[in-house]
């Protein structure tokens with residue numbers, strides 16, 4: 326029997342089924358667009374990728390609607406939404 330993983334949308338809690346399409350992954354990074362410039366927060370959203378989906382900092386999204394909700398939260402926090410960054414000890 327194949328081992329099946331269970332993923333849930335990090336916004337609405339919906340369970341991902343085998344047939345689920347249009348799932349996305351999102352995480353936040355800090356980037357420095359200018360050499361020697363200040364780093365800026367950046368939200369990255371990519372199509373579902375199994376390898377990436379195991380990253381603890383990555384959020385699982387069941388579609389555009391939840392991606393929008395996540396982006397809203399992230400923007401409301403000025404890109405500092407802690408839930409989107411890897412936990413630091």
Ligand SMILES: [Zn+2]
Nearest residue numbers: 334337387391
């Ligand atoms: Zn969702």
